[in-house]
Amino acid sequence: MFRTTLALVLALSSPALATQEYILPTLFDVSGVAANDVLNIRAEPDAKAAIIGTLARDAKAIEVVEEREGWGRVNTAGQSGWVSMRYLSYRTDVWQPDAVPAAFRCLGTEPFWDAKREGGDLVLRTPEDQAGDRRPVQAVLDTGVFRDPSRVVVARDMTLFAHPQICSDGMSDRLFGLSATLVIHGDSPRMLSGCCTIQP
Incomplete structure (x- = not known):
């Protein structure tokens, strides 16, 4: 009985069976930003980098095309920049089987x-x-x-x-x-x- 239970636990915890949270590119919503604040878009994935744009605290459906050490690359005003992934929550409704997203x-x-x-x-x-x-x-x-x-x-x-x-x-x-x-x-x-x- 113990062996059977252990085998089942190991099988269920196998990386091959783990569900990926998301694969980029996909869409995110801004979350966790204070009511009187915005999410800064920076020139580099660094909190000290120059600010090249902002996202509203309630911005929806933001496309992240690349992720690097807790920062996500987004496009703004003809250029790309970086936002902290800490303030983004991914949407689970983007990539559906046998379909493309509405804005594809x-x-x-x-x-x-x-x-x-x-x-x-x-x-x-x-x-x-x-x-x-x-x-x-x-x-x-x-x-x-x-x-x-x-x-x-x-x-x-x-x-x-x-x-x-x-x-x-x-x-x-x-x-x-x-x-x-x-x-x-x-x-x-x-x-x-x-x-x-x-x-x-």
């Missing part, structure tokens, strides 16, 4: 493009086509790993791959948490690269 959007430069899911379609916009090329979404695939942000959006003649990786748009000082590859099928197949965000 991918973009690239050289050439410029923008793709996001709108209703049942994956819509690709370019400077030449602002109305957008709409393709019905056939499936949204995930890895099956709990809260893993990796996604593949399969649409008619178009497939969008997104996976966690620090990514630059090449046009600003912002950094993103998802790297994107968009493959357009058809008679003249082409591949576009870029970054994705889930920040509302």
